[in-house]
Amino acid sequence: MVSKGAKEYAAIKLILFWILLLNWGVAAAKIIYGLLSRCTSMTADGIHSFADGASNIICLVGIYLASQPTDSDHPYGHKKYETFFSLGIAILLFLAAFNLGREGISRLFHPVLPDIDTGSFLVMLATMIVNVAVMRYEYKKGKELQSDLLVSDSLHTRADLLTSLSVVITLVAVKLGYTFIDPVATLLIAAFITFAGFEIMREGARVLCDSAPIDDIKRITDIIMSVEGVQACHKIRSRGRPDDIYLDLHVQVKPNMHIDRAHRISYAIEAKLKEAIPEISDVVVHMEPKEE
Numbered sequence: 315m316v317s318k319g320a321k322e323y324a325a326i327k328l329i330l331f332w333i334l335l336l337n338w339g340v341a342a343a344k345i346i347y348g349l350l351s352r353c354t355s356m357t358a359d360g361i362h363s364f365a366d367g368a369s370n371i372i373c374l375v376g377i378y379l380a381s382q383p384t385d386s387d388h389p390y391g392h393k394k395y396e397t398f399f400s401l402g403i404a405i406l407l408f409l410a411a412f413n414l415g416r417e418g419i420s421r422l423f424h425p426v427l428p429d430i431d432t433g434s435f436l437v438m439l440a441t442m443i444v445n446v447a448v449m450r451y452e453y454k455k456g457k458e459l460q461s462d463l464l465v466s467d468s469l470h471t472r473a474d475l476l477t478s479l480s481v482v483i484t485l486v487a488v489k490l491g492y493t494f495i496d497p498v499a500t501l502l503i504a505a506f507i508t509f510a511g512f513e514i515m516r517e518g519a520r521v522l523c524d525s526a527p528i529d530d531i532k533r534i535t536d537i538i539m540s541v542e543g544v545q546a547c548h549k550i551r552s553r554g555r556p557d558d559i560y561l562d563l564h565v566q567v568k569p570n571m572h573i574d575r576a577h578r579i580s581y582a583i584e585a586k587l588k589e590a591i592p593e594i595s596d597v598v599v600h601m602e603p604k605e606e
Contacts, residue, residue: 370467564599
């Protein structure tokens with residue numbers, strides 16, 4: 315897939331908008347029913363779903379900034395804003411995990427008996443079905459559009475799905491008389507959310523700290539060596555996002571080669587690399603004489 319353009323960014327914005335509406339609908343159902351039934355794990359799960367909606371707003375802001383064209387202050391473009399704002403989702407997750415963990419510990423020492431009925435199970439099962447559909451669709455589109463924000467947000471939704479499953483288990487346990495399971499499940503939910511946050515931060519750090527997006531150096535070398543006139547290449551480095559890769563390398567040619575010929579070779583190298591790997595946005599070729 316080629317680097318994202320206006321069409322791809324518009325598609326991402328539309329996806330995020332509809333997921334925002336779904337997340338807040340799911341959150342409202344869980345929080346209202348959780349408060350009415352005094353089930354802390356269901357309320358906790360609803361707060362997590364509401365955080366999903368807040369993360370969608372962060373994503374929309376990040377996508378808006380990332381889609382801006384290059385300017386004098388950002389000659390390499392604004393696409394890393396997408397990665398940067400994905401870290402905001404991780405921060406939201408950590409805050410939610412902290413608050414839920416505090417509530418779970420409080421309920422361990424000051425237990426409250428939840429009111430569990432058929433409606434509780436129906437609300438959780440219905441919201442889980444919605445979450446499964448949202449997670450699968452958002453992750454799929456995130457990979458297709460190579461969007462850090464969509465993939466990160468789908469991981470956020472996956473955490474919501476896991477916590478919803480733990481809430482269903484809690485409802486069954488409470489119905490059987492094991493009321494202590496409710497605060498314990500709330501603490502487990504906090505742990506799930508924390509893990510999802512670390513997973514998002516790890517992926518974002520790879521891009522922002524310039525980890526190499528291309529690890530198959532042999533493939534790059536083979537492409538370069540297929541260009542007529544190239545005798546050797548080395549110091550191949552890559553950085554950037556998976557959909558916005560910047561590559562620089564050193565190429566050796568005959569020492570008596572005219573500069574015009576060497577210049578045409580550098581253009582041929584760039585064209586072949588971009589053809590083979592469309593995610594490459596720019597290639598810097600440093601020409602060197604090959605010692606006899």
